[in-house]
Amino acid sequence: MSAMVISSLDRFLGVARKLEGSGVTNIHLCYAKQMDKFDLSVVALVPFVDYVIVGEDANNLPYLKHIITEAQLRQIPVLPEERIASVKNKSW
Template identity: 75%
Template sequence: MSAMVISSLDRFISMARKLEAYGVTNIHLCYAKSTDDLDISVIALVPFVDYVILGQDAHYLPYLNQIVKEAQLRHIPVLPEERIVAVKN
């Protein structure tokens, strides 16, 4: 399984450990920072992950809505950080 985690680096590290424990072996960090530059590669990666995890600080990413819309169009679950436990079926 794979996941894209949108968060700060500190939050990513703690979430990555939890996800690895559930068998998510391919984990991508989308660093949530305030920037005007749109990173197309992040949006292009969405179709290739099984989950999109939103860290508590994901709202700092100005193009977060575009990532979430792409995930919803492709029926990829978008989970808040608090629901990581729900990732494992």
């Protein structure tokens, strides 16, 4: 399973540990920092992950709405950081 985590680097480390405990082995960081330029490569990664995790400090990312919209269009679960426990391993 894979996930994109939108957060600062410090928060990412804690979130990644929790995700690994839930069976997520491929974890991508979308560094949530104030950027004037829209980063299309981040949005392009969304279709290839199983979950999008929004960190508590992700609100600084100006194109967060684009990432969430892309995930919703593709029916990819978007979860706040505190709901990581609901991530389940999909391998049967």
